[in-house]
Amino acid sequence: KDFFEMVLHHVVTIWLLVFSWSTNFVRVGSLVLLVHDVVDPFLQGAKVFKYLGMQSLCNLSFTLFTLGWLLTRLSAYPLVILRSSLWQSVEEFGMFPAHLLFNGALILLQCLHIVWFYFIVKILIRSLRVGKVVNDTRSDSEQSDCSDDEPHSPVANGAQAVRRRHRNGLAKNSST
Structure with a gap:
């Protein structure tokens, strides 16, 4: 859902x-x-814990991610980087055309940070309120074809496939 924003960000x-x-x-x-x-x-830790089925560690890691995002991209970035580039560098070096482009790009990044923080908080609230696995609604998932009663982690799906192959192998051996 945020393909354009992600490309623009990069x-x-x-x-x-x-x-x-x-x-x-x-x-x-x-x-x-x-x-x-x-x-x-x-x-990345939250993703790993989700795939491993360790939901409490996933929620903790995602909460730390959200707090880190708030401290770095919504606090330190505008208060240190943007302030320095918008005002302190102008006092030191003066204004020049490339400076406007540079600051425009920095401000655009800050706008993207705000939009993504909105989505991050929605996911965090939903995961803490519901207390179960919450899928990332921004992107398509390989597991979108799974029903709700199937495990959603690649590790669990892999283990399930091994068990199926093992059962099929036993069935072939018992029929001979």
Whole structure:
């Protein structure tokens, strides 16, 4: 559901990194990288715990991801990076056309952070309220064909396939 936003985010982020390094705004580019990468382990951990069927650890990891997103992308990013780029650098270096493009891209990233935080909070509230596995509604899932009574984790599905093959092998052997 957020394909356009995701592509836009990656294009803008890559452009910001290249632009920051080519214009010697290395500090801003490095901070953009740091802010975007610091919460990723929590999100990946939540995905791993979900696939393993460890829902309480999944919820904990996703809650830490949400708090990290709030602290990095909605607090540190605008209060440190945007403020520095919008006001402090103008006082130091003056205004120039490339500066406007650079700040426009930084502001666009902040808008995307806000939109995604809305979706993240919706998922978090739903998972904590319901207390069961909550699927990511933003994207299509390989498990969308599964019924509700089937396990949803790839590990469980793999184990189920092995058991089926084993049963089929036993059935063939018993018929001979």
